[in-house]
Amino acid sequence: MSDETLKQQLAQIIENVIGTAVEHDDLLIESGLVDSMTAVDIVMAVKNEFGCKVPPTEIDEHLESIDALAAFIQASRG
Amino acid sequence: MHFDFDRCQFADLEHNADAPALRDASRVLDWAGLQLAVEAWQLRASAAGIMPGTALVISGHKQIEFVVAMLGCLRLGVTYVPLDSINPPQRLQRIIELVGAGHYYDAATDRFEAGVAQATPLAEADLAYIMFTSGSTGDPKGVQIGRDSVALFAGWIRDCLGLGARPTFMNQMLFSFDFSLFDLCGALALGGQCVLCPREVIAAPLDFVGYLADSQVQVWASTPSFVRQQLLNDEFDAAHLPHLQVFVFGAESLTPTLANQLWARFPKARIINSYGPTEATCSTTWIEILPPLDAGTQPLSIGRAKPYAELFLVDGELCIAGDHVMRGYLNRPDLSAAVLFEHNGKRAYRSGDLAEIDEHGRVFFHGRRDDQIKLHGYRIELGEVDAGLASLPGVSAAATVALRRPDGTLVRMIGFVETLELPAATLGPLPTALADWKQHLASRLPAYMIPSELLACGRFPGTLSDKVDRKRLAALYQETRLKRPKETQ
Numbered sequence: 001m002s003d004e005t006l007k008q009q010l011a012q013i014i015e016n017v018i019g020t021a022v023e024h025d026d027l028l029i030e031s032g033l034v035d036s037m038t039a040v041d042i043v044m045a046v047k048n049e050f051g052c053k054v055p056p057t058e059i060d061e062h063l064e065s066i067d068a069l070a071a072f073i074q075a076s077r078g
Numbered sequence: 079m080h081f082d083f084d085r086c087q088f089a090d091l092e093h094n095a096d097a098p099a100l101r102d103a104s105r106v107l108d109w110a111g112l113q114l115a116v117e118a119w120q121l122r123a124s125a126a127g128i129m130p131g132t133a134l135v136i137s138g139h140k141q142i143e144f145v146v147a148m149l150g151c152l153r154l155g156v157t158y159v160p161l162d163s164i165n166p167p168q169r170l171q172r173i174i175e176l177v178g179a180g181h182y183y184d185a186a187t188d189r190f191e192a193g194v195a196q197a198t199p200l201a202e203a204d205l206a207y208i209m210f211t212s213g214s215t216g217d218p219k220g221v222q223i224g225r226d227s228v229a230l231f232a233g234w235i236r237d238c239l240g241l242g243a244r245p246t247f248m249n250q251m252l253f254s255f256d257f258s259l260f261d262l263c264g265a266l267a268l269g270g271q272c273v274l275c276p277r278e279v280i281a282a283p284l285d286f287v288g289y290l291a292d293s294q295v296q297v298w299a300s301t302p303s304f305v306r307q308q309l310l311n312d313e314f315d316a317a318h319l320p321h322l323q324v325f326v327f328g329a330e331s332l333t334p335t336l337a338n339q340l341w342a343r344f345p346k347a348r349i350i351n352s353y354g355p356t357e358a359t360c361s362t363t364w365i366e367i368l369p370p371l372d373a374g375t376q377p378l379s380i381g382r383a384k385p386y387a388e389l390f391l392v393d394g395e396l397c398i399a400g401d402h403v404m405r406g407y408l409n410r411p412d413l414s415a416a417v418l419f420e421h422n423g424k425r426a427y428r429s430g431d432l433a434e435i436d437e438h439g440r441v442f443f444h445g446r447r448d449d450q451i452k453l454h455g456y457r458i459e460l461g462e463v464d465a466g467l468a469s470l471p472g473v474s475a476a477a478t479v480a481l482r483r484p485d486g487t488l489v490r491m492i493g494f495v496e497t498l499e500l501p502a503a504t505l506g507p508l509p510t511a512l513a514d515w516k517q518h519l520a521s522r523l524p525a526y527m528i529p530s531e532l533l534a535c536g537r538f539p540g541t542l543s544d545k546v547d548r549k550r551l552a553a554l555y556q557e558t559r560l561k562r563p564k565e566t567q
Binding site for chain 1: 283306307309310311312417454481482483484489490494529530531555560
């Protein structure tokens with residue numbers, strides 16, 4: 001899957017969870033768009049969709065933005 | 079041993095006195111030890127000049143001392159006012175003034191501290207506690223609950239839920255919220271154990287599961303949001319928590335999806351859904367949710383009326399009657415008159431919740447008729463958040479919006495401050511004077527009442543009745559996010 005497709009899919013997942021459109025470089029946690037509860041939903045959706053699990057202690061790091069999350073998913077797929 | 083809430087005393091003293099009654103992060107207290115601790119606390123409270131018929135504010139967070147003080151108050155005929163340390167000092171002071179408490183007890187330091195100069199006797203007799211909930215004008219309102227109401231609540235847990243002999247309960251909800259009484263009353267009335275879980279234990283998921291496993295917790299009561307967070311931890315399952323048998327939910331909607339996720343981890347667990355406003359002593363309805371559930375088919379019922387509660391609808395609004403209904407809001411006859419009335423000789427309460435009751439007496443929740451929201455289980459009046467925002471430097475008007483998904487579920491709160499610098503109904507960045515708005519707000523409001531974002535807005539869109547149009551503001555926010563230019567620098 002291309003990087004761009006992955007990011008578009010992530011944008012859709014996140015929009016479904018937070019009810020707001022997001023750009024690939026929006027700061028998700030720092031801006032307040034994603035809080036601790038919606039982060040849980042995003043992590044669960046990513047696990048279901050892509051089969052990779054964001055460790056609970058690294059949520060702030062990998063959910064920083066769609067770009068960061070896409071990089072994490074690509075890296076964990078190897 | 080157990081605690082008899084009808085007579086407010088320890089009972090059955092010769093049995094299991096050495097069984098654990100309370101556990102917190104630092105120690106375990108057995109039943110004999112608990113009785114001694116409560117008696118000693120009563121003597122100290124009396125010596126400090128705390129009189130029956132007055133209020134004592136208890137502040138702290140999941141210490142055994144907090145529970146000892148609550149039981150001591152019940153024994154002494156003192157009305158306790160529980161306040162978790164999540165509340166900023168300003169709110170603690172305001173509540174001490176509102177209840178006219180001559181003292182407050184700090185459970186963290188185990189000390190009595192000075193309150194108002196002259197304690198005010200409470201007008202209402204035989205109150206167990208006063209619990210403060212969000213008030214739409216910005217001032218929290220004190221819900222007054224009678225001792226008899228608490229005894230009814232404890233009796234329901236003891237007699238109706240089939241939890242077995244001397245069960246162990248997990249206690250995580252803050253003592254400022256009445257749902258936290260479920261674990262406490264259940265454990266104390268049944269002679270079981272209440273395991274207090276402070277936030278630092280909960281924050282470390284693996285430690286938390288270890289703490290619960292070590293305590294052999296059997297009964298879990300929480301908001302659905304809280305259990306959902308635990309699902310991130312793979313060790314949150316029956317293999318690691320073999321004693322956990324019953325989940326009790328309240329304070330927000332339980333979805334079939336979550337129930338199914340939970341059964342995937344705990345295949346044999348019972349799931350109980352419950353509902354009830356603070357104004358009617360923690361819970362008014364309950365229902366056992368039975369598998370299999372078709373995810374996404376229809377919302378779950380919030381239950382049927384308990385034995386001592388009567389439920390009926392007036393223009394779609396759920397009304398609750400019974401001896402568990404509050405004795406009114408503290409010193410606010412105006413607010414009390416707006417929601418309390420008599421029904422078949424009992425106190426009755428207009429809940430503000432819209433509902434439907436089917437032919438089996440099952441209640442289905444259909445939202446609110448006002449600006450009160452439940453965000454992750456926290457009850458919030460948007461008006462109180464507005465008032466908090468309006469106290470920020472240079473802000474003359476503010477409005478808070480609850481952002482929802484297309485299916486109506488709540489996501490988060492967004493705050494708006496009005497500014498003349500922008501055209502009407504146009505959003506823009508905050509003035510620099512508001513850069514540290516979160517810190518400002520935190521001195522006044524607990525963290526769960528602080529919006530996730532704050533934006534400036536030209537003159538607020540209004541409704542026909544001249545109120546701020548919150549729906550329009552929410553739409554404005556969404557539109558602005560959709561069409562904003564790329565502003566990466």
